[in-house]
Amino acid sequence: MRRALDGLYALSAGLAALALLGIFLVMAGGVAVRALGHEIPAADDVVAYLCVATTFFALGHAFRRAELIRVGMLIENLSPGARRVQEIVALSFTGAAVAYITWWTLQDALFSLEIEEVAQGLVAFPLWVPKMAMPIGSGILLVAILDDLVAVLAGRKTSYIEAAEARAARGEYSAER
Incomplete structure (x- = not known):
């Protein structure tokens, strides 16, 4: 199960990297084509959708590597038992919020599919396709949060604590403060 979850997070990071590469290629292509006196139709729209895809696909991997902003000043000063309870509460509330976001972004993408919504720009492509990056x-990210919630409930360290400790062991403190 651990390998499957880690594979999911790596796949998601790979999709974010591909979306970022797509942004670069569209923008670089736009510059090159503009030098020839032409434009790439809907380049701005494509870049905007790829920006959303880059952000959302990177969330789970970033969470597992302790790369998302986390305010740990209160939690870090608690006793181990109180810290465990606080981690459970924080992960539970965060999981509920992300589940809510996942549900409604999925409903929005499915509604776009149902009504056959298309982009209003120069190229009328179906909007449910870029919108699916948000619920996916x-x-x-929800799976990653639940993964860490299970770890805390089982008495293990969370992935973000392990990642922070690994950085500290390597002498990398820039991300911590």
């Missing part, structure tokens, strides 16, 4: 990415 937030769904993977």
Whole structure:
């Protein structure tokens, strides 16, 4: 199960990287084509959708690597038992919020599919396709949050604590403060 989950997080990070590469290629292509006196139709729209995809696909992987902003000043000063309770509460509330986001972004994408909504720009492509990045990415973040919630309930360290400790062991403190 651990390998499957880690594979899911890596796949999601790979999709974020591909979306970022797509942004670069569209923008670089736009510059090159503009030098020839032409434009790429809907380039701005494509870049905007790829920005959303990059952000949402990166969430789960970033969470697992302790790369998302976390305010740990209160939690870090608690006793181990109180810290465990606080982690459970924080992960539970965060999981509920992300589940809510996942649900409603999925409903929005499915509604776009149902009504056959298309982009209003120069190229009329179906909007449900770029919209699916939001529920997929937030769904993977939800899995990562639940993964860490299970770890805390089982008495293990969370992935973000392990990642922070690994950085500290390597002498990398820039991300911590």
